[in-house]
Amino acid sequence: MVFDSSDHSDHEQVSYFTDPETGLQAIVAIHDTTLGPSLGGTRMLDYASEDAALEDVLRLSHAMTYKAAAADLPLGGGKAVILGDPDEIDRESLFEAYGRAVDCLAGRYITSVDVNSGVEDMDVIARETDHVVGTSDGLGDPSPITAHGVFHGVRACAESVYGTRSMDGRDVVIQGLGKVGRSLAEELLADGASVTVSDVNDDAVEAFAEEYDVETVEPESVYGQSCDVFAPCAVGGVVNDETIPQLDCDIVAGGANNILAERRHAAVLREQDILYAPDYVINGAGLITVAKEYLGGTREEAYEEAAALGDRLLEMIELADERDTTVLDAADAYAKNRIEGGERTPTILS
């Protein structure tokens, strides 16, 4: 049930693709192309049901519209799911068939990597369609650029809270030493911050602490660690009813997706005078990078646009102050304003 689904919010086009030869079953949701062709990753999951897959793709494509709009990109929101067990398929023929499906959408949807789909799969898709980013011919790993955007987002938060963007002498706790967490730590250290790192992988923490001048904290103690900025860069849902009372920081701003367990936690943080930078805004430089790949441009330009994310976030923080609301609400309003200022003409964009 598409039209009747509770997650359906006027999605322009939701397409089901089937290829009996390869067993492909995919749903591509194009939520909104007001600002440009829709862009979003393709995830492959062995969903419990077709309805569960539909729910996921409707929700995620809607979020991509807001993410692209909040990043000032000339792109709309889309997402795709391939239904199936990644371990039980002929990956190459499946992604070839899927590439033909993407091509059938004539450029209204641009795909990229996501859960259980990687650079190699994008290369297979690229044999069949031009509407794919994140290939090995692309602009390379977006993670350092994502981190660069997070860094400038953190600085914007500091400007709002402390009156200066300089991180000199600020205490920052980084949760998660993945690619984004590590790059963020490097940038903060270079800007003079005191950095404390934490990861469930002890070896990763140890290796990082050997190379860089950082403190470390056990994963279970990370929320209560006193600091200026808490930067979640690992899993989602880490800001929740259990962790919020432990927080001893002025700012929550990191690269992870879905940092809040629930939307209402943005208001709870605000009540406690903690500034929360909406995840989809501050981690938007990954999208900025793949957009640059699609629209044409260099990695250097992507870095520049990632840096500009800071000013945009500050604008949203100021808007939130004006409206006496959360920055999350202000970010949504900012994105909505961009979309509503555009003209929605769902035709082929080339």
Added chain:
Amino acid sequence: MVFDSSDHSDHEQVSYFTDPETGLQAIVAIHDTTLGPSLGGTRMLDYASEDAALEDVLRLSHAMTYKAAAADLPLGGGKAVILGDPDEIDRESLFEAYGRAVDCLAGRYITSVDVNSGVEDMDVIARETDHVVGTSDGLGDPSPITAHGVFHGVRACAESVYGTRSMDGRDVVIQGLGKVGRSLAEELLADGASVTVSDVNDDAVEAFAEEYDVETVEPESVYGQSCDVFAPCAVGGVVNDETIPQLDCDIVAGGANNILAERRHAAVLREQDILYAPDYVINGAGLITVAKEYLGGTREEAYEEAAALGDRLLEMIELADERDTTVLDAADAYAKNRIEGGERTPTILS
């Protein structure tokens, strides 16, 4: 539920379109494009549910694949439904939005008239996309060409049963004096047949009988009327468990859609030594005409291709004899053979 629907038979692409401004909710089903872009009408109905609409469009698009294949056309099968009450919409803006939706499919689906959609609506759609036929700029009313195809189909049946295609002296009962029924009567009379007509509209029967040398029969007596050929050209489902015992003819061949109440009735007719010409084959010249409009050609060429339908039907009748099966089975096998001989490459066809 698309993939899980009992009517889903590996449809290449099923797309849901929404346009909040006009209230458009449409489903376009592209069943198979092995032989060419899919073509099929758009019907507007106030469906009881989204599932009912999906069921309809899946079933109808599948049938169009077979209809196009059996007509030797370089086309695949597609169909579309617009969900809504035709009396409660702003028709023009709705069909404009729908035209944009059709355009988004990049020529993989070509639309045309169907239940509750007419030439004027196609003209509106044509403002937004090239992928529409049946406009006022088209090849004109296909009904006389459909009748021409039915006429040649009837002659092919006569060849099989009586050893000659000439209808001279043959008794034909035509049920329904719509455009196709009337044209068919004219062609049969010109070929020397004795024609008996019937219609639920008494005035239509009377007017026709004044103009042409035909007999008439009451609607309730039409099935039992002794004749060589019974030609249903009105509603569907007229050949059923109740009417078959009444039939006193050698051939059932007419222009109506869904002549059989159920598929098994093809076998019942065969057991009674009545030759049944599959409706989707013998009424295929309407599709031949709109295909000609899309692919480029003249009305005269459409008439010629409609006439060629007779030889193809005879081929199917011979195939049925060889295989000791119904002509319906043979027609399906003929169509399937064409499709399986092609290479299914669902990409944009331009």
